[in-house]
Structures are given as structure tokens and as C-alpha cells.
Amino acid sequence: MISRHYGELYGSVDYSSDITVQLVDKYGGDWLICDAARVSTNGSDGAGPRELTDRDRGLLNTLVKQRHGAPFQHGGLTLFVEAPIFVFREWRTHRVYMHQATDDMSYSEQSARYRGGNPKFWIPRSDRALIKGYGWKPMTPNYEVPAVDQHEDIVEAMIQAYGSSWCEYKNLTDALNVAPEVARALLGVGMYSSMFVSTNPRSLSHFLSLRTHDDGAAFVSYPQAEIEEAARYAEEIFAEYWPETYKCWNDWGRYSL
Amino acid sequence: MISRHYGELYGSVDYSSDITVQLVDKYGGDWLICDAARVSTNGSDGAGPRELTDRDRGLLNTLVKQRHGAPFQHGGLTLFVEAPIFVFREWRTHRVYMHQATDDMSYSEQSARYRGGNPKFWIPRSDRALIKGYGWKPMTPNYEVPAVDQHEDIVEAMIQAYGSSWCEYKNLTDALNVAPEVARALLGVGMYSSMFVSTNPRSLSHFLSLRTHDDGAAFVSYPQAEIEEAARYAEEIFAEYWPETYKCWNDWGRYSL
Amino acid sequence: MISRHYGELYGSVDYSSDITVQLVDKYGGDWLICDAARVSTNGSDGAGPRELTDRDRGLLNTLVKQRHGAPFQHGGLTLFVEAPIFVFREWRTHRVYMHQATDDMSYSEQSARYRGGNPKFWIPRSDRALIKGYGWKPMTPNYEVPAVDQHEDIVEAMIQAYGSSWCEYKNLTDALNVAPEVARALLGVGMYSSMFVSTNPRSLSHFLSLRTHDDGAAFVSYPQAEIEEAARYAEEIFAEYWPETYKCWNDWGRYSL
């Protein structure tokens, strides 16, 4: 992270490449999905958490293989996410020209209208492919990793632009008494924000199938690198708390459950 | 519960008035709603479960009073429900001529197509008001509790009808080899079924506001007695695990959060 | 349709195999899907209905092939449906042990609580395969068409059971003054009901992918014959008003858009 100080009126601004995804709380697990599935067929008594059995593992495999998704809506988790606004714009949106993003996500996001601007902006990592390659086209883009000095020039140019927008924002709100809800219009979509996201295993798998790139997937997605980074962190949480569901989902083409 | 045996081919049938709603698992609580609300304004670090403070209680009161519902979508629970089909038809449906039923409920229900009919049917309790009162009209119904012998006659008539439908169902499936998915057409909506329902505090409050009758509510609902019984059990679970949210919701007119 | 008269108190009852699906109103079409897709990439001016071009046809093919579903949510239609309750139970539900049913359908259904019972019940057509075949199992059922006299016996048995339930229902509501909401518990899920369903092309395609059986489909579904009949009628309406979308959907495996 790079910090720059712009004087007393404007304060300090941080420039970062970090994206945070953190588990706040969760319930359910592989067992709950099995019990919910069995209520339809063999019956289930609605008892609580229990160890997974081999029959459960077989059942999960069948559910994923035959695309019986409803049981995967039982269970839930809340994530805390810190990332640039353009990542949130994608996360909270039906992705452009791709499958539907799930609708079973609930969001509470930081408000630039009420909390004001956040002096923290995103810059690309040095290994982020971002130079247009040979034959690049808008709808079929290909990118290369920049040379070290290229990366430094780009980051410095971004910091210049972010920094002067930030100073103008502070000038408007603090010197000219302008409403933050108006002045924020100047702040780039690279500004960091934070949110709580609540979802269930099924919707999470849908999100992951769209926002991760995996050559072995039944349908290969091409997400932007930053939302993929966020998605990979969420995938680790999925794998930890729904290990058998995760394994089957991965085995059967990472398709939306 | 009353049991009747109909011979070897038809087996035994149970007649019951019981409705079961049981917590399977849950996560979150009043604290998570507060943390989700604060991410928008003061910020929140996404840490996990913690004790509730007085400031949290004040915040919950403000959220309910000013109808800021989004934070109540963070958290979740799964219920196991056993009740007659006509209760499930209402639960899973936008209620007729009333407010919308919430869309944030996920269901897995017993399948009469695959599991076959369930030899268990609903009969009214003896204190269930069900005799049309003076001035009764379809859209403005009023009912009185039957006398003891009236109740007995009604229950006996219902058992007769249920019993002969059941025997005909068994005759079709077992003697005439008819598909259960066809024969089940005879079975009344008073047959018991079971399901898993997963939802969040906000949607649960919506369900409760529509399916319980409370003269102190801002909008008074007139649910059928059996779904109200189920809703009252769900309300107890809500009050136990989200006590402060429940208190505010009740204080401010039991309106949908 | 067969009619039986049960005397002055009980009235007449109709026994039918008919299922009705009728277009009430609609908007949009293939052109609107194309315009909505282009707003993301080349831009669109939001003008109204227009003729379809060859470029539009190519775009629709690409959208379906590459599974870009969001544009198919623009446009809408309302259907009037008359069918037995067990069809509505499936229509309005996440199907057991299968893919999710779409959530973007809005329903207004006849109320047995307020309108009372409907003296019309479903019986199977004579060519409906319903006799359990060799090796039948609950989860892998196979059925054969009954002989003429077998079919007649089954229909007569069903009419007997329906008829006596109906007479008991009328006895309870009219002679014993029992609440229709209680007495209706006796009426079988084969009773006819009616509803309005509003949805969009994407959700409709999802419904059709689950409720029709097509050996050429990417994922083959095994719906009950009666809901498939309803779905086939809805499919004709889809094909008439979204002909190019329908063609692409069919060509690319009838997968949910």
C-alpha cells in the first residue's frame, strides 16, 4: 500500500491493491442439504447438526450430477467484503453478456452519500495483465503483464488522477460547503467501499461459476481479475464449510447448483 | 390423535390436529443486524458474534421505527414443518387478497409423486371456531366454536370421507397398479405433508405479519387458524433467537421489517 | 367431460381431463431482447417495437449459445390457466429433486377459502400411461397405457371417491354450517382451480425446460404428464410471440435461457 499526504485540508490518501473477503457468520453445512433433500423422498425428522455419512456423500454427488438444486438453498453465510466500487458494481449486478447473477444475495453497503468519500483507491498489482495484446478487440480482449517501469508509470498516473480528484472533492465539501452527495460524483469507481453480503450455498455456487475462470468448467467464464480475486476468497470459505458439496460441484464442472 | 385400521390392504390411518414447527439450524442474531446496518454509516469490521450493547438496542429500535429493512436480511434459519397441505398451499403462496407473501423463503417439501400418499389427515381441534355465525358472508366470515356433539359429528364425517378416499387410493395403487401420481388426485388437501423452510429475519417478520392476527398490529390480518398456529410456533423461535429485534418489531406494530 | 347429478343438496359435478392455458396479454418480443442486449455493448436508443433484422437473428443465436440470459428478462406475458390443484402445486413450487423452478412468476389463484370448492375434478385421459410397468420403482417409474376397460374402471373408481367427498363437503358447509375453509380439507388435489400467471421469456424458458420431456434436450426432464400438457400449451404461445428466441432456445438444447 502506498500513502500520500496532501496537506491539512485534504489529508492522506491510501492506494492499495488489496481485496478482503471475510466470513462473519454461517449456518448449515453438507448435512443440512442432505436432510432437506430427503424430506422430499425418504423423509427427514428435522433434527439438527450431525456427522456426514457415506450415504450422504453419495446423495450429494447425485444431487449435483442430476442438477437438483433446491436443497442447496438451505444453509447460509454472511461475508464482509472490502474492494473497489467497480468490483461491487459487478458483484451486485447481472453480469454483462453472461449468465444471470444470482438474486439470492442480500447486501448492505457503505454509503458515499452518508459516510462521505473514502480516502482509499485501488491500483493494479504489478503482476496484473493489463497491456492490450496483439489483436485486442473490445469484446475479445487479451492482456499482457506490463514491464516493471511500465507498471510504475501507470500506477503513478493513476495516483495523480485519483489524488487531484480527491483534493477537489475535499475542496468542494470542506471549503465550499458542497453536499457530499454532489461532490462524490468526482470520485472514481476505483474508490474502496465495504459491504456485508448474505447468501446461501446455491447462490454462492452460481456467483463462483460466473466470477471465476476455470478451463475445466462446463461453461468457461471470463471475469475481470479483481472480482475473480474476491470470488476465489469466497471459494475458500465455501470449500471449508461445505467441503463435500464443494468437491462435487468442482467434480461436475463447477456449474451453478 | 385418532387411529383407524382399515384392513390389510389399506392399513391404518391417523387423524390429527397437530402442527409442528421445529428449528433445524440458524445463524446470526441481533448483533449481525446491527453490524450490517453500521457498514453503511459508521463502518463495521466484519468480526463475528458478540454481546449486544445498549447502543445496539437503540439502533434496532431506530431501524424498525424508520422502516430500514435491508439489515434484517442478514442472518438465517431453517424450520422443519409438519402440517396439512392446505397450510402449505397458503405458506408457499401469495396469500389471496392480501399483502404479498415474502419471496425469500426456500422450500423442500415431501413429494406425493415420489413418496406416495401419507396416511395422516387433519381434523379440527374441539375449540376451533368453525360454525358459520349470524350474518356470515364469504368475504367477511365469522365463526363460532361448535358444541361438543357438533364437533364430534363433524370429525366423524371428515374421518368417513378421508377414510374412504384413502382406501380408494390404496385400491388404485396396490390392487389396480395405478401410478401414485394419478391416484393421489383423490387425496384431500387435509393430508399431512412435511417440508424444510429456510428464510431470514426480515422475510420471517413479513410472514408473521400476514399469518398472525393481532388487534394491536398496524395492519390487522385475518389468517386461517391452522396457518396462524404454525406462524405462532415460528414466532416463538424468532423471539428466542432475535429477542431485541422481536421486541422492536412487536412494539412498532408488527409490521413487515 | 362427464357430469353427474347428486341431488338438490349436492348439485352436479363435472369430471374432466381438460387443461387450459390461454394468453391474456403480453409485451415485447425478439426485438426488445436485442435492444436490451445492445445497451450493454453498442448502445441502444430505447425506441419501441420494430422489425427484426438478420443481425438481430445472429445476436439472439449468440446470446443463447453463450448463455447470456439477462436480456431475456425484458418483455412479459400473462397466462390464464385452468387445471387440477396438483398441477398448480407443481407449477408454483420448486420441483422435487430437480432444477429450481423459476422465481420470476407472479400468481393470482382461485381461493378455496373464499370462493369455496369447485365442483369439477380431474380424471385421466384414456391414452394416459398410468399402469405401473415391469420393474417400476418410486424414483424410476415407468407406466403403460391401460386397456379400455381398465381405464373405465379406474375412472369410475375415481368418480366414486370424488363424488362422495364432494357430497360430504356440501353436507358439512350447507347442512352442518361448517366453514368452507375447514370442509375443503376433504377435497382432493384433483379438484380444478384457475390462476393468472405473469412471467418473462427467460423464466418461461426455465419453466419449459423443467416441465417438458424432450429427448434432444441438453438436460432431459421427466415431468408429470398433466403439467407437461400445460407446459406444451405455454410453449406454443412462446413460439408464436418470440419466434426467433424460441427457435434458438430449441436449437441449443432447450436449456434455461
Place this chain on the structure above:
Amino acid sequence: MISRHYGELYGSVDYSSDITVQLVDKYGGDWLICDAARVSTNGSDGAGPRELTDRDRGLLNTLVKQRHGAPFQHGGLTLFVEAPIFVFREWRTHRVYMHQATDDMSYSEQSARYRGGNPKFWIPRSDRALIKGYGWKPMTPNYEVPAVDQHEDIVEAMIQAYGSSWCEYKNLTDALNVAPEVARALLGVGMYSSMFVSTNPRSLSHFLSLRTHDDGAAFVSYPQAEIEEAARYAEEIFAEYWPETYKCWNDWGRYSL
């Protein structure tokens, strides 16, 4: 609208206060809501468009008064919207610290990832209250209209900041060959975008109840001026095509249907 030219590399940029909301297509109307409501009680034959009767007007009034919202989900419309990103961020989001935004809206929005940046940025109108007033606080803001020269200074300061961000964006993408999906991080949320929104009368009423300020409303909302402007244009469309529903909604406190 103000235009500035920044030389051959950077091109021209427009600065505007305009917000556009335009009807693309629609179906249904007051009559469809009435027919959908009647299917639950008196029955409806599912016939198509027809003239509204006095009984229909009485029914609509009762539906709104008694909060029977489901029938208002039948019917639909698609809007084309052109507005700054911060308006879309609010439109597509559960509003911070307020009631839920409706979930029954489908969106297709311009992609800065694929279409690149849009050389058009928002500036406030001269009569837009935006100077912090006496006693201003973040959660209870009050604003005053600026003096003419104050407004000019603010607009000029915004144009400076937008203009230099735009030139840096063009420098990155065109001179340094940087990916538009990276360079766009610099562009402010005041940049214009466009989208198609499809919804139904009920969800539209919900949106309007949250995004318009009306002192006579049952629950008074405090939306940002720019989304209110968009909402007022949508309200005109609602009033034109659902006149009787609109009238009842307005008469009964502009509450979400």
C-alpha cells in the same frame, strides 16, 4: 449542456444535468389488475384488454386500501434510462438505511468494461440545493440553493476534475495501451451510463414510494434529488398507463402496493 474539447488525443467531453426516462414498451393496465384480482374470488375468464368499469374502479380502491398487492404484479413495462452512475448505484440497490428496494426489476446496463468510458459527466442544475445549511449533519442533512456565482464556481471546479480524469483515462487506454477495465477506475460516479429496466406496476410503486419525496405520503422518503428526478419521470409513465391504479395509490398515501 456544456462541451469542452481537449485536443485530438482526448476528444470532446459533454457536461450535462439531464436525466432521461423513456417508455420502450408495456402491457396490461388497470383492467388486467382487476381481472387477476377476480380470479381469486368471483372468477375470471382470462379474456384480453377491455374498458374499465365503475366496479373495476371500486375494486382497485379496495385493493389499494386493504393492501392486497399480488394483483398489481400482473402487467409490465420496460424503461430506457440515461443518468449518472451514482443514480444507477441507488436504483439497482437496496437503499441505505431505508426500506427495501424492490427485487422485481430486471436490468441491462451499459458496460464500462466492454464499451469503454463515456465522455459525458453530470453537473448540478443551478437550482439544485447543495450548499450545507445551518446545523447540517451527515444523517440529517439540509441544503440551500447556491448563489449564481457560487454555482458557476462549483460547476467549473467539477469540470476541471472530470476533465483531467478523462484525459488521464484516454492517455492510459490510447497512449499507454492500458485495459479499459483498469483505466476506468479513474472515472467518477458522475459519468453517464444507460440501461433498460423492466418491472411491473407493484414494484414500480415500491420504487416510487422510496425515491420520491412527498409530504403527504404515509412514510416520507428523502431521496437524492437526481434519483427523484428519474423517479418523477417514471411516475408520469405510471400515471399515463395505469391511471386508476395511480390515482388510488396516490390517494392512499403512496405506499408500496
